[in-house]
Every structure is written in structure tokens, then in C-alpha cells.
Amino acid sequence: MSSIGDVESGESVESDTEEPGELHGTGENGFGSFIRRKSSRNWAETGRTKLQKERQRLNSQINREIQIRAGAERLFRATNSRRHHEQIAAELALVNANLQILSEEMAELNTNVQVYQTQSGESVPMIPLGLKETVDIDFSDALNDFLRSHYHVNSPDDYDRPIAVFMSLRDACRSPVRDDSGIALLLEYVHTLSLLERRFFTPATDIRFLWYDSLSGRPCAQKSAAFEKASMLFNVGALQTQIGARQRSLSIQGLSLASVSFEKAAGIFQFISASFNNAPSTDLKPETLRMLTSLMLAQSQECVYELSLLNDTDDHLLHAQEAAQVSKSFEAVHDSISTPPVKRDVPYSWISMILVKLEFYKAKAHFHVGCAIALDEVAKEDVAKCLDSSKSSPTTPNSSDTRRSLARNHVRQATLLLEECIRIHKMCHLLRKVDMLLDVLQQAHDRSLDLYQKLEEEDNFAPSITPAPVVPRSRRIPVPIAPDMNQVRVKDPFHNLGPLHLFCAANSWTKPRDVTMSKGAVDAYSSFGFSVRGSAPVSVTEVEPNSIAAKAGLLKGDIVIALNGENTRWEVHEKMVERMRQCGSEMVVTVVTPVSVQPPSTTLSQKEVPETKLNGHAKKKK
Missing domain, CATH: 2.30.42.10 (PDZ domain)
Known part of the structure; x- marks a missing residue:
């Protein structure tokens, strides 16, 4: 059993020698006041809240179908009647068909990226994560029984208020606000749960935590408080991805904040992978968390590339190598997402989106090299350093004709890669619904094709040569930012014990x-x-x-x-x-x-x- 968050939670609480204080988040308005301050549950319905409600509906239906299937399988094993076997087999076929339909709906929900971001120029949409869903839990009976039997409290009613505060805090965590206060709310619950775990949880404690898998929607339940903390921390990472997707814009500040948000998300997933073992759900397994970590770092690298476009508008070779670095990052993501344990539950649209990004930024790299050569901006030595001579023999642009031919080859390669992106987009029926992605691909293809037509010569019958790949290089390689578990400090709600x-x-x-x-x-x-x-x-x-x-x-x-x-x-x-x-x-x-x-x-x-x-x-x- 994992002890995820134990050390951090122990450091995040007030000293044992402090005087008793008011419970955090209670205030003058009662123990429910912080819900109105930190939760988006009562806000007007936005696209994000509607999406989360749809996720709740799908999770509930998937849970119902799984229970029906489990009951039918038990009945199938219990009876020897051939007629009953045929009836049960028909029912199982119907249930499996319903589960397949619900899984496709969940995949479509995970592909709905427009809700979390807006169109920002010629930028491929990010892949944010949806929050894991859970159900309400009544802690009152279990905690009151433990107060009587273990702490010998004669009147457990004295602790009704801190129990109610804790339950209200958990309820607020199901719909956090997409900003730092939402992150703080989730971490506050994780730390408070760590305190309650030390106060009340033993192997005999009968409190079961049920969470739905973020990717497949399948329900998973455990009595371990570590599972609850890992699921809440997963939502911290998911919230960081949504914040990063929303902050990304055509400004230096927005892109910088988005890059950091994705690095923080990667740090959270890496922390969960290192701290939590024997995960019952796919989204908390080490293979999935490693894939999510690499995905977040790749999306942070996208922001670094877009920052280079704003900071160094005329340095096309720099942009080319930055784009090649992004393509390399998504190649690593594709290798990770293609492994059998991960590929089974990850939406196919994600795999298609990652392939699109891999080819898109490879095309961008060739396009920037073509622009640099065509505009005669750089020396031939700089062009040679930018290209990988080990995989192909790069042509050195010595004369104007050679320079024009080399530029045309790179732009042609960019055009072909963008056509491949559009083909991948059309092959995935879920990606076809992402209109903003098609607009970006079409704009990039039109720009590349226009430049290629300008470089094309009517009397040039020389065969086109596949240009050397661009060497990936970046001025900043994103790394996971470890979560600061001490940024939120809580007081023990059962301080009086x-x-x-x-x-x-x-x-x-x-x-x-x-x-x-x-x-x-x-x-x-x-x-x-x-x-x-x-x-x-x-x-x-x-x-x-x-x-x-x-x-x-x-x-x-x-x-x-x-x-x-x-x-x-x-x-x-x-x-x-x-x-x-x-x-x-x-x-x-x-x-x-x-x-x-x-x-x-x-x-x-x-x-x-x-x-x-x-x-x-x-x-x-x-």
C-alpha cells in the first residue's frame, strides 16, 4: 500500500504545539462558506461545466452497464440450462455493445479540446485532460464510530462540525475553479485527508473511495486513502493542463505561463508515479503517467517554439530547430502512447492528434529552412549546421540556382508533410469535429504551397531530392516542475483530540x-x-x-x-x-x-x- 503524500502532508500542517484555531475555510458564514468562494459548482453553466456534467452522466451509465454485465456473468456460471445460457449470452452481447457505444462517447468527450482553449493564430490545439469524477461519501458514521471506540469520546456530536467541514471540502473539490485557488483547494483536501488518515484510518476502517477512470470511464474503488489522494493529485495535474490550454495566447506572458503550467502538470504526474503503487485504474498506472508526463512536456515545448516566433521573428533557422525539437518530443509521446497497456484505453483521437503534431512541426521545420534559404538570410555554413548530414547528404547552397533548388526541396517536403497531416485528420472521425485543427492545418498548407509555387521554375526538370532532416535543438528544454506540497498549510480539524x-x-x-x-x-x-x-x-x-x-x-x-x-x-x-x-x-x-x-x-x-x-x-x- 502506498503512503502517497504522507511526508508532504505531515510537513504542511501546523505545529502540534500551536493553540487551537478556527477551522480553515469556516469563517463567519459557517462551514459551507468556502464552497461558494472556491468551487465553480454554483456558477452559471459554461461549456466546461456542461462537459463535466456529460462526463458524470457517461460514468454513471458505464458503471450501470458494468454491474449488469457482472450480474449476467455470475448467472451464466450458476445455471446449467442451455436455454438460459442463450438468453444470458444475448443479454451480454447487448451490454457489451452498449459499453462500446459509451466508450466511444467518452473518447469523443476527451477529444473536445475547444472547451478549454480559444483559437490563437496558426497554433495546433493543445490536449487538456478532463477531471476524474467521484461520488459523494458520507464519513459521519465511520468517524463517529471510531471516535467512540478508539478515542472513547462520550459525545461524538461535538465533532459533527469538523466532519461536515471536511465533507463540504471534498464536495467543493469535485468542481474546482481553473486558477491557483482551484489548485490550492485540491491540495488543501489532500493535506487534510492525510491528517484524517493518521487519526482514523486502520485496516478495519470501512470507508470505500470510488473514482471513475479519466480515460475509459470505468469505476474503480479502494478502501485506501492513498487511492483518494492519488486521484485528487491527478485532478491537480488535469487542472494544470486546462489552465495551460486557457493561458496559451499570442503573447509572451501567456505562452510563458502556459509552458510553466504544462511543466507543473508533468511534475504532478511524475510525483504520483513515484509515490503510488498498485493503481486500480488505468489512468494512475505508471505507464499511463509516464505517457502523460511526456505529453505535457511536449506541449510545453510547443509553447517554447511559439515564444521563439515572438521573440526572434526573423531567425528562421532558430525557428526550424525549435520546431524540430517539438516534433522530436511528440515522437517520444507517440512511442509511449503506442505501448499495449496505454493504447488500449487512450482515445484513438489522441493518437491521431499526436501524429498530426509530430508531422506538423516537422513540416514547420522544413518550411523555416526553406524560408531562410529563399530569403538569403543566412550563410551556407549556418544552413549546413542546421541539417543532419548523417541521414542525408545536404546540398550546400553555393550558387543562387542551388540555393533556390534547396529552398524548393525543403518547402516541397513541408507541403507533403502538411498534406499527410490533413489526411490523418480526415481519417479520424473524432478529429474531423475539431474545426480549429483543420483551419490551422489548411492555413499552414496554403502558405507552404504558395511559397513552393513562387520557387518553382517552368524550365526546371531536375528531380526533387528529399532534403536532410533538421537537427532538433532548443534554447530551453522543459522539465517537470515538482509540486510544492507545502504551498498550502492546513490546520487539523480534530485538533481537540x-x-x-x-x-x-x-x-x-x-x-x-x-x-x-x-x-x-x-x-x-x-x-x-x-x-x-x-x-x-x-x-x-x-x-x-x-x-x-x-x-x-x-x-x-x-x-x-x-x-x-x-x-x-x-x-x-x-x-x-x-x-x-x-x-x-x-x-x-x-x-x-x-x-x-x-x-x-x-x-x-x-x-x-x-x-x-x-x-x-x-x-x-x-
């Missing part, structure tokens, strides 16, 4: 008991006969035989959780000792006796603190 290193699901203790200690007139100036050590909370380290504490039932190792009815789980050592001394001749301490306690991580309670004898003198630090 005590420090997490001690009061957690891994430890157990007896029911709380009250120990009443009273000094008589004879013992007025003597001590209670016990020593305490530690901080938040203090524990009993010594009980003198036949002392007041021993006769009252105080035991060595007891943890003091209340003094005279007031919660002291977070009390520091010095303040606790002072309060005990102020009690005078009588005090009532509420204690629990540890049954099994795991060694805690380094916290304040492990630091050197004085051991104090009540009512004696403080011993020196050891």
Missing part, C-alpha cells in the same frame, strides 16, 4: 479515568507523591509508594489529558506544573494509560523538558 503523534489511529490506550487526590490536615505540607515529565501532554514518570497519588490510583506512565475537568492535552510542561501547584490541597486529574504506542516522530514532547515532582522541587534536565 490532542497531538497527532500520540493521539492517532496507530496508538491505543485505556478509557479515561478520574483520579481524585486530596491532602488531609496532616498531609497539608507534603507532596502528592508523583512526578510528571514531557509536554503536550505531560505524563506521569514516577509514583511514590504509599503516597496520596498511589492510594488514589495514579499509575506510572499515565498521560494527563485533563485537570479539574479542563482539557490539558496541549498544555506545555511549565504551565501544567503551575496549574497543578495552584490546585492547593485537592486536584482531579483525568488520565489514560497507554496500551500500545508507536515511537513518535521528533516533536516538542520529545525534547528535553524538566521532570517535576508535585509538590516538590523540579529536577534538573537529564
